[in-house]
Every structure is written in C-alpha cells, then in structure tokens.
Amino acid sequence: MTNQKIDILQKKLQALKPYAIAYSGGNDSTFLAAISKHFSMDFCLIHCISEFTISGDTQRGRTFAREHDILYKEITLSVLGTVEIVTNNKDRCYYCKKVVFKKIQEYAIRNGFHNVVDAGNVSDTADYRPGRKALIELGIHSPLLEAGFTKEDIIQGLQHLKIPYSKASNSCLATRIPYGTGITQDILDTIQRAEEFIISLGFEGVRMRYHYPLARIEVMSQDIQRIVEPGIRDKIVALCKQLGFLYITIDLEGFTSGNLNRMLDHE
Secondary structure: OOHHHHHHHHHHHHHHOOEEEEOOOOHHHHHHHHHHHHOOOOEEEEEEEOOOOOHHHHHHHHHHHHHOOOOEEEEEOOOOOOHHHHOOOOOHHHHHHHHHHHHHHHHHHHOOOOEEEOOOOHHHHHOOOOHHHHHHHHOOEOHHHHOOOOHHHHHHHHHHOOOOOOOOOOOOHHHHOOOOOOOOHHHHHHHHHHHHHHHHOOOOOOEEEEEOOEEEEEOOHHHHHHHOOHHHHHHHHHHHHHOOOOEEEEOOOOOOOOHHHHHHHHO
C-alpha cells in the first residue's frame, strides 16, 4: 500500500460524504470503515441481514462498530422470495446484489446519507463477479477499487491501524452451493451448522461446499493435516452424517475463494 493510494482514497471519500458503507463485517468493509473513521468522515455503516448472512460476520460487525464508536445500522431482507436468486443460476449474485443494495440505498438516502459505497477492490476483479454489474447500475461507488487497493493492501492497512482481521476472506452462504442447485433455507442452515462446528474446533477459512449427498470441506492448506486427525475427523464425520450427508470429503487443495466458479469454465 502506498501513500499515493491513501491520498486518492481520502479524496474520493471526501467527495462522497455523507455516505453509507455497505458493511459485511469482513476485512474489506472493516478497513473501509476504519479508514473513514481515521479520516473523520461523515459516514455510517449499514449491515444487511438476509438468509445468506453468516451470523459470525454480524457479531464481528456489531463489536467493531461499538468498540470504534461508529454509527451502525442493521436492516433485514428476505432474498429467498426472489425466483432469480433461489434458482441459483450463474447470474444469482447479480440479482441478489440488486435487491440488497437497492434496499441499502433506499435506507441510506432516507436517513440523510447521499451516497452508498461498497468495499470492492482490485483483487475482486480477478474472479467472476456478476454482482458488480448491479452495483454499477445502482450507482454504488467502490472507492477502494478506484484507488487501486488490493486485498494485500487492505490487510496491510488493517495491521497499520491495529484492527484485527481474518486470515481468509469470507463470502455469503450461497457461495457454498453449486450453480444449478436450488437454494432453500434448509440447505443454508445445514451449511451454517457445519461451518460453525468446524470453526469451533479451531479452524479458519472454512467452507462446506454442498454437493449433496456429498459434503466437500475446505480449510486452510496448512490445517489439512490437523483436520484429518482421528479425534477431529470423527467429530466432523458424525456431525455431517447427522446433517444427512452420505459422504464427507476434505478438499486436498485447501480453501480457495470462488472455488465453485471453476465449473463455469466447463459449460
């Protein structure tokens, strides 16, 4: 991260205030919130809770906002009523972002915040992100992307500001479900229960990819040896079988963000 990037980011945020940050509770939006606080900007955080939201992200977001005295608002939204989302084709993220950010935008404007910004950055452009189109259509600003920030820059920034961060990026629960598999509340609950249990055993970067009746579990590559130790493995197998899976596998490649997008290359 260079001083030039910081200067560009500060100018862009200054031009957008008062603004609302679409706040997920992850590294990227936390850095955007922290740097906004550091610059004494006029802003707030809006956290949207839907069926796709990971409860741990919400808890981290609440804690961060409280500890740093940042105006924080939560809104709730059901996404399972939108056919284009639950059918889960390759454009699911476009329709989901359109619904979620429209609600955030309406709430922000109603409460005196003229612009909405998201924490998209340069590293996100390396993967398939149909949701980006929805943000452009709605006029959502992405100052980290515009200032040239990468995920590595963001981690450096969090370290500099002494803000705790996750070693692995996170994403919504829907990203655990292969395109073409319809999304239901039961599937989402199953994924969340499995991931929360594995995290409770001391793992980070956990993904439970839903290939029913097969569960494909990803952890950080350095944790693969530990997760297959009998004491831990047996607990995970027992839980997954309780959740209805017939086969439980560990991905030997380890955690990879956007893993299921690889299937698009084979269509």
